Amino acid sequence: MGSIFSKILTYIFVIIIYLFIYAIIRMIFLDIRAMNRKKSGSLAEAYLKLINLRRDLDFSMDESYELGDDEVIGRGNKCTLRLPDKYLSVRHCRIYKSDGSFFIEDLGSTNGTFLNGDELTDEAVELIDGDKISIGRLNFIFVMPKAED
């Protein structure tokens, strides 16, 4: 009697190890995919370049973040661009593309969004290459390499 129990439990035991390995490999796979997405930024039309010195920040940031057609930036889970700065709001600001140019708008953030030192009001503002965007403790340069003429 004990023998059958032991056998079945051993099978379960081994199956759990395999499930664990599967879970780990899946997590590693998702990680690698997320990293690859970040790295392919060189082809993006526009990106945000961090100008803070990364060693001054007590959290980890990338050098640059590529911008898609519509990005919500903030601390929250549902943002398309999540940044771990405490001084950001959950949904802080939005950068989106319309008619070939990029616009930035504040999403009612607590500490505000600054474009070249001026705080944004309710309306969206067009971004030009080289604009300085400050949110929370982070400073970015908006870079949009000109498409070849």
Next chain:
Amino acid sequence: MYSETSSVKPLIYIMLLNLVGAALISIHYGGVNLEAIILTGAICLVSIISYAVVSLAELGDAYIYLIISVLGSVGGIMQTRIKPEYGIRQLKWFLVGTLCYFAAMLLYRLLNKWLHKLVPLYFGISVALFVATQLFGKTSHGSLNWIVIGSLSFQPSELIRIFFVLSLAAVFTAPVPDKYKDRLRLKPQHIRLLVASFITLVNVGFLILQREWGITLLFFAAYFFFLYVYGASRYYLLLNCFAAVGVGLFGAMRVSHIKVRIDTWLHPFADASAKGYQITQSLFAIGEGGMAGRGIGEGSVYFIPEVHSDFIFSAICEEMGVVGGLAILMLYFVLVYRGFKIALACTNAYNKAVAFGLSFILGLQTFIIIGGVTKMIPLTGITLPFVSYGGSSMLTTFAACGILQAISGNKEEITDEIQ
């Protein structure tokens, strides 16, 4: 970076694994061993806390500790099944090992800027430990490898492994100061080779004196692969190859210890009741287990000599089958893969070398012992990381993985400053 995909699934599996393990042990002994249950619970708790700390504090790779904790759980369960006292001690070592893991991680992070300058210190400690073993050491199974202080016994070669990797990494990556560049008669890369060879020679020499063949092989292979990775010339690699083959052949012909190992590897059944007893019992056990195993607690593992330390893998194969053995191998595979991944992703040259060396040693050690007990290569006694019974092996392997963790969590501050 890792938080996006973090999930609690692996933790649930770890808890289930320990639960099923505890049930199996209880069936086997026909009763509940309260101390073992409490310790198993403690391991689950510690795993959860460690995982939470690593992923919330962004200390880097979140997988290393998870994999270790599964290996440790399997080890603990197998040890308890073999002998409850072993299991309980093993589980306690696991908990102390976790402390070592985080202590090594913190130390490595704190001392990161100085670590590559401490080669003389590593060398000094290694030699001191070797000499101490030589003078006061205790012999077990033909190898002089234990230092006994009171009721505590300790295997110095396990600790020396880590110092060895730290010093080789430093030798191969340390920048040559500008002021010496012109004054030196030899090229910097030649000096590196000579220093590395000297360190290896001394270490391997002591290990041979103490008849620790498994660890000798480990050290030499690590040295050889460092040479290969850091671009020594082909001639130098060949020279080392010849030297190793020469020493190996000499050993195989003249040293009775090695001769017996090779004989029993080639013809295990020629003298199955005496010289070949270990390896044949191991093979019988693996064969008896078959594909699916006989069930934990149902095998006749006591026929295997040294079943709790070197031959634990044979017991796992007998009771959990080839399928279970493969699961353990895959765990090691993922662990070593993470180690190399960390080495590849790392930007600091010294840390890269350390990560490479530690992962390599971990992988090779697993290969040497599993290859040994399955008669793929001649058998040499070495522990199976995290599963074999033994405090010094457990603690130092934990420390090695803690260093990997520290390297993976490094946010490039050090490279910024060097540039």
